[in-house]
Amino acid sequence: MHRHRLRRTAWAWAAAVAAVAGLAWAAFFSPLFGLDPARVEISGQGSTVDVAQVEQLVRAEAGVPLTRLDTVALREQLLGVDGVKDVALARGWPDGLVVRLTAREPVAAVPDGERFALVDDEGVRVGTLDAAPEGMPVVDVPLGEDAAPALRSALHVLAGLPDDLRAEVRKVAADTQDDVRVALRSGLEVRWGDDSRMPLKVRVVQSLRGAAPDARVLDVSSPELPVTR
Numbered sequence: 001m002h003r004h005r006l007r008r009t010a011w012a013w014a015a016a017v018a019a020v021a022g023l024a025w026a027a028f029f030s031p032l033f034g035l036d037p038a039r040v041e042i043s044g045q046g047s048t049v050d051v052a053q054v055e056q057l058v059r060a061e062a063g064v065p066l067t068r069l070d071t072v073a074l075r076e077q078l079l080g081v082d083g084v085k086d087v088a089l090a091r092g093w094p095d096g097l098v099v100r101l102t103a104r105e106p107v108a109a110v111p112d113g114e115r116f117a118l119v120d121d122e123g124v125r126v127g128t129l130d131a132a133p134e135g136m137p138v139v140d141v142p143l144g145e146d147a148a149p150a151l152r153s154a155l156h157v158l159a160g161l162p163d164d165l166r167a168e169v170r171k172v173a174a175d176t177q178d179d180v181r182v183a184l185r186s187g188l189e190v191r192w193g194d195d196s197r198m199p200l201k202v203r204v205v206q207s208l209r210g211a212a213p214d215a216r217v218l219d220v221s222s223p224e225l226p227v228t229r
Contacts, residue, residue, distance in 0.1 A: 032065075032094060032095075033065040033066050033067060033093075033094050033095055034062070034063040034064060034065055034066075034095060035058075035061050035062055035063060035064050035065075035066060035069060035095060035096075035097060036062070036095040036096065037055070037058060037059045037062050039092060039095050039096030039097070040055070040058050040096060040097045040098075040099060041092065041096070041097070041098045041099065042054055042055070042058075042099045042101065043098075043099070043100055043101065044100050044101035044102055044103060045083075045101050045103055046083070046101075046103025046104075046105050047103070047105065048082070048083030048103050048104055048105060048106070048126045048127065049081060049082070049083040049084055049101055049103045050081065050082065050083070053081045053082075054078060054081055054084075054099065054101070057074065057077050057078060057081070058074070058097065058099065061074060066091045066093065066094070066095065066097075069091070069097070071089045071091075074089065075087045075089055078099070078101075082126070083103055083104050083126050084101055084102070084103065084104070085102045085103060085104045085120070085122075085124075086101070086102035087099065087100070087101055087102070088100040104120040104122075104124055104126045105120055105126070106118035106119060106120060106126050106127060106133075106136065107119070107120060107121050107136075107137075107155065107158065107159070108136060108137050108138065108139040108154075108155060108158060108172065109129070109132035109133065109136050109137070109138050109139070110138070110139050110140075110141060110143055110151070111138065111140060112128065112143055114130075115128055115129065115130055116128065116129050116130070116131065116132045116138070117143060118133075118136075119139070119151070119155070121155055121158075121159050122152075122155070123148065123151045123152050123155055125143075135167075137158060137166075137169040137170065137171060137172055138170070138171045138172070139151065139154050139155065139158070139171075139172045139173075139174075140171060140172065140173040140174075141154055141172075141173065141174050149176075149177040150174040150175065150176050150177050150179075150180075151174070152177070152195075153174055153177035153178070153180055153194055153195045154172045154173070154174040154180050154195075156195035156198075157172065157180045157182065157192050157195045157198065158172055158182075160195065160198030160199070160201075160202065161182075161198075161202065162202060165202070165205075165206075168184045168185050168186065169182055169183075169184060169185075170183050170184060170185045171183040177194060177195075178193055178194045178221075179191075179193065180192045180193065180194065180195065187216065188209075188215070188216060188217075188218065189216065189217045189218070190205055190217075190218045190219075190220065191217065191218065191219040191220065191221055192220060192221060193220070193221025193222070194221075197223060200223045201220045201223045204220045204223045204226050205218055205220055208220075208226060208228055212228045215228040215229060216229060217229040
């Protein structure tokens with residue numbers, strides 16, 4: 001009887017080990033959970049991301065079980081695609097993948113020789129055109145590392161404007177990061193100084209436009225002591 005119980009216990013353990021091994025094989029090596037490119041969902045590509053490049057990188061992982069899919073490495077590859085600002089990956093069991101992209105969208109055109117570089121809100125170049133797109137503000141700041149602080153400051157000022165005021169912007173210029181100037185389509189020039197305290201500066205500009213409608217220059221670089229000309 002004792003030997004019988006030992007045999008039953010041994011068989012039970014062997015069956016359990018075999019079951020675990022089978023499950024491990026199914027999870028990590030079976031094609032059952034292999035990534036199917038047809039089951040990949042891509043969203044958020046915007047107007048700047050080449051979806052074909054994204055699909056090519058994902059297809060390279062076809063057949064890899066989701067349990068072994070290196071999403072960290074794949075995300076790093078996808079971040080290298082032009083126009084991609086951020087990536088979030090989620091496994092779609094049993095064989096799919098959800099790719100959520102955050103695209104870099106152009107917010108301004110920067111003169112580059114006889115052409116215009118399109119840059120996003122972080123100053124990253126996302127395209128080049130022969131002419132600035134209609135309605136897109138031109139940021140007159142040289143491209144390059146030396147002028148990068150001035151470009152970032154100008155873009156931060158642009159991003160800090162309310163929608164109605166941003167729609168009036170014709171041109172933004174900055175010699176330094178502390179000397180941002182915005183020309184409106186009406187001919188009014190607003191001198192913001194640096195990109196700090198934008199909510200306060202915007203309120204001052206809105207007040208001055210009502211109080212001094214004939215002014216051609218509003219200087220709010222020191223918002224507590226604004227100047228009109």
